[in-house]
Amino acid sequence: HLLQYKSLIEGDADHGFTLTIDGPYSLFKPSTRYGLALAKMLPALLHVTKWSLHATLQNRDTYSGVWKKGRFSLNSDCDLVSHYPPGKPYDSMLEASFVERWAKSKTEWKLEREVDLIPIPGSVMIPDFRLVHPNGQSYLLEIVGYWRPEYLKKKFYQVQSAECDNLILAVSERLNLEKAGVKVKDVPVPIVWFKDKLLPKSVLEILNSI
Template identity: 75%
Template sequence: MLPTDLLHHHQNGEEIIPKRLKLDSKNIELANELISSFQEAVGKTQGTLERQLLELEGDTTDYKVKRGLAYLLKSGFCTFEVISPLEPQMLRERVFALAAKSVPSPELTQVTLKNIADNLTQELGREILPQQVRDGLYADLSENRILTNFEPPKPEELLHRYNLSQVQGVFYRASQLVLNAHRNVPGEYKLLFRYLKLFQLMAYIEGDADHGFTITIDGPTSLFNPSTRYGLAIAKLIPALLHVTKWSLSATLQVRDFYTETWKTGRFTLNSECGLVTHYPPGKPYDSMIEASFADKWNALKSCWALEREVDLIPIPGSVMIPDFRLVHPDGRSFLLEIIGYWRPEYLQKKFAQVRRAQCDNLILAISERLNLDKVGVKLNDVPARIVWFKDKLLPKSILAVIE
């Protein structure tokens, strides 16, 4: 994402409109020019790269766009490293301690560097040159870090990242977000809900898989002030949302008036037709090796029960539960299967609370025998589900024994 000083938004009434770059020949040429500058800077210092970028900016009026694109390249595609024969702070101590024993002069400086280099050569078992000692003295300063690796994106990819970052920047000042995730593939919902949890967003979820979900992201008033970081977490959710097929959202923002310096309310809307492109990876086929192994064994099984992945969602007040599998018989019978092999106490308490609230009459819980449920206060006598225990691997025959 971009820092606030590189965001480019304008306002039409209460509506906030972020700047977007067209994928035309002019902007693609600009992106290529910046990418080439980074490729040429590999092996050089960050300071050298910064000077090259400053020359590229020149005195043009689009300097903010160039800085934004360069920032995304530095933060997302570059590796900068501290290159020094010894930790720079330790190296400085040794050099200064030795230099303090003689009167400063250019000749004695060379002697000091050579002596340190010779000592380090013996200590490290590899040749260290005086120039390496000189370069390593302040290698920990940002301008002296070395660009050791650059993975050049395609120019279109860079422009997409810029446009997405500008939109994300709108949410830095978000105080509330209402998201309507319309009817989609259940796996897309699950990925979205995972990111909600990952970014520690407080969300109230209503709806069901047949009609879609309304997700309200909100929190205590004390969280929402002009300097809050909560908006950053909301901004991080947007690339995940782009994996969902059909959705729309509206956000309430806290915006500073350019003339009066006072805070006022702004609005922003977005939907699945926005044309933004995500850089977040798609969801994994399976959450764990246990699930993957179970699916492989079931597929090799000669059974009339079909195994389907993440196709049902169980709505519960304020949240949603997405079982791992659904088992379907040709005669119409079906069961939902949730595999519980994760050990964290908070997870177990939340999972079994969800099961109790769901009151689902066709749910099967496959629980690892390694879990100490008593220790975390989980009692199974009031859990409305069929229980199957497993050790290291969940075998299809133990599930078939329950459903048949």
């Protein structure tokens, strides 16, 4: 459970990102209580294409009781194979159906799945799709369809913090943004509104108007 950790994400899409993870109690004294939980992250990391891992290890000498530190390093050139299953191709049926409709649409815009990370203070935002045109234009598309106020508040905070000038939001009209404290007029990016289905035509209209 990542909520038990303190984490920091730094970097950018051009040079890569550094994710620092530690347990909160380690701020006060050496602790081994997070070792197993942190180790369980490694099989998930093996699904990433390019990565490197550097860990500081701590263990207490059995006889002297003195804490000793060590280093552990690994990278994507290792031959390890994860026993974790790959993640689901799409987060929701809404995304999956949008991809199917896009494949049938007659457009030069190519749809790519979760390929960009947008830096925000202390973290990153991962848009659902990237739209790429043969002329070099590129836009990111984030679909907002989940209704919980906490999710909506966090999502729109990320959008405002990202300061990304090529981001487009697709937002369900059924969401109660007001209850989540979201003011649409303050959203700094174009919005595509939809009801039950997100249609490629609606997204293309926004792309053509930008």
